[in-house]
Amino acid sequence: MLNRLPLGPLPAQMHKTLLDLCANSDDAPKVEVEAPFLGFSIGYVFEGSEVDVDEAFRRARAAQKEWALTSISDRKKVFRTFHDLVLKNRELLIDFIQLETGKNRASAADEVFDVAITARYYANQVEKLLADKKHPGALPVVTKNVQQQIPKGVVGQITPWNYPLTLGVSDAIPALLAGNAVVAKPDLATPFTCLIAVHLLVEAGLPRDLMQVVTGSGEVVGGAIAQHCDYLMFTGSTATGRILGRTMGERLVGFSAELGGKNPLIVAKDADLSSIGRELVQACFSNSGQLCVSIERIYVEAEVYEEVLDKFVRATKDMSIGTGFDWDVEMGSLIHKTQLERVSEFVEQARDAGATVLCGGRARADIGPYFYEPTVLVDVPAGTPLLTQEVFGPVVFVEKVSSLLEAVEKANATEYGLNASVFAAPETGRWVANQLEAGGVGINDGYAATWASVSTPLGGMKQSGVGRRHGAEGLLKYTETRNVAEQRVIPLRGPAWLRRKAYSDVLAWALKMGKTLKVLP
Structure with missing residues (x-):
């Protein structure tokens, strides 16, 4: 078989x-x-x-x-x-x-x-x-x-x-x-x-x-x-x-x-930008963006915003899209017609509201029935569904921020808390990670490192889930936890021959001694 x-x-x-x-x-x-x-x-x-x-x-x-x-x-x-x-x-x-x-x-x-x-x-x-x-x-x-x-x-x-x-x-x-x-x-x-x-x-x-x-x-x-x-x-x-x-x-x-998740990624001004385009593409468009931990919104400090945006858009445009079993194809299809319509609707709503589509933004029926280009948007107006609702497709918006405090505030301004990411110098990255309200936070990685670290529990905060997988x-x-306690020598309430008041005094003394000698839990 x-x-x-x-x-x-x-x-x-x-x-x-x-x-x-x-x-x-x-x-x-x-x-x-x-x-x-x-x-x-x-x-x-x-x-x-x-x-x-x-x-x-x-x-x-x-x-x-x-x-x-x-x-x-x-x-x-x-x-x-x-x-x-x-x-x-x-x-x-x-x-x-x-x-x-x-x-x-x-x-x-x-x-x-x-x-x-x-x-x-x-x-x-x-x-x-x-x-x-x-x-x-x-x-x-x-x-x-x-x-x-x-x-x-x-x-x-x-x-x-x-x-x-x-x-x-x-x-x-x-x-x-x-x-x-x-x-x-x-x-x-x-x-x-x-x-x-x-x-x-x-x-x-x-x-x-x-x-x-x-x-x-x-x-x-x-x-x-x-x-x-x-x-x-x-x-x-x-x-x-x-x-x-x-x-x-x-x-x-x-x-x-x-x-679900509406996962944010923050780029700090001290981040190593040498491979940022490739890293952002992986964080946003792996699995055609159809994964709960995929990045759908990016906040970039003003000092490096133009450089990051340029590298990200160029890397996105360079992606190969296609069918079949070829290892060189970087992005495949969406799952079905309903998903294609969902993704298309989010992008068209944003475009109609005044957002700018820097690349992508269209279905590719010439490749296959449910293909959609990896899409990057900027200037998405407040109130647009794309800002807050999970797309679950190859669509991401990028926004300039004046500081990391503003980036963290925007990243946390959601009902979800599944995954988040920060690209920064190590010390900066750890500081930002400690402020983010998400069950998994990647430093200089989109989501793969947290997911692949199977010895550590992983799951969502807020409306992104209950319980954990891994670890x-x-x-x-x-x-189920079963507590089996075996009492030996004397009953816990004391021997039958000892009066209750006397046993109470003995027990009080034993508890004090146990505290002093640190032999009790």
Whole structure:
């Protein structure tokens, strides 16, 4: 099955193998999956129902009971093997990602390496993270206390189309390693990338029923997953996050979400500008600007504004845009017609309001049905939606500021707080970073360094999310904490033969001595 893909429909046997990994009934309506490059169908999946979700959770719960009893050492082996299979099959995975999303090859490759890094990190850390931890008991010697981490049960996962491999499996990895099962709903535009990842997990030794995939709409399938799961991981819009948050709150079930962003970048007058054009292009237009952490607004100190703007515009104009599996293409397609219309509307609103488009600003039907040029604007008037609303496309505005204090004030003047960036001399950069209200801040980097630092938790402030992925928190959120306290020798309330008043005096004396000798927590 694992052969390179053509730039066309999936081979019949490969298509069937992937459909067999879905929990969906095969008598349901078919949904065609389109390749954005050229607008053709590469295959279909079935429209899932609440019944399909019920069955997926039945299978997952049965598999999870056995998996929770599997040693952590054996779980690790699965994900170490998966790491190797991801790298071995990286060209195939990149093909799948490109076919479904239309992104350029380098952006697709980012997903493959991200998944491998995540699998390696959590496989290396899981024994330490899940190990029983001894803590001081209520009283020295007579109270023994241990903290345990146990799996939640079945984790629900709802993921968007923009990073179908990274978001389709990177959050599932720590959930599974922690002893849970997963029921996942990939976006209907990009189901096959998630399914090929599941195929590789099963090949690596993951029990077949432990990760269930149900394809279908967010309203039906996503809503049903939220009603069944023991914990929910969601990546998507803030609006949808609020809806799911209400559901999870009503059920008193845990919830983690990475949501929208309107991410700022600041350029200080002491920044090294030798490669600023290339760096800004990467920060703004990677993945065709379709990522939650992409930069959409840039504030530049007046002393270097003209130089920065000139270098940025020239680098943007020099970008190559195209279709196919060529590694030299710097930017690919948007995902579909709806996204193209959204991006176009933001730019036209700004242009009509009086903004100046320095480069880009038009669709490129001559390349493919959903291509849009990387676009840089200046002089965007107050009140224009582009200033405050997330575009989620290759569009950015640049604004001159008189000082770093003004830049920080403008950067923080948003309901979002996902990602931010500052280009500056190191000391200046650290000072600015400490003022920015964002879950991730890059110094002399747009977003890649914070994302790739998988040992540190990452997520959003304000309306950009709750919870964190990566780091210890990225795995421990999928567990419950159990406090096991063993009382020995005498009861905590004192021996039966000692009068309560006397025991109270002894206990008070013991507490004072414990404070003095520093033997109590």
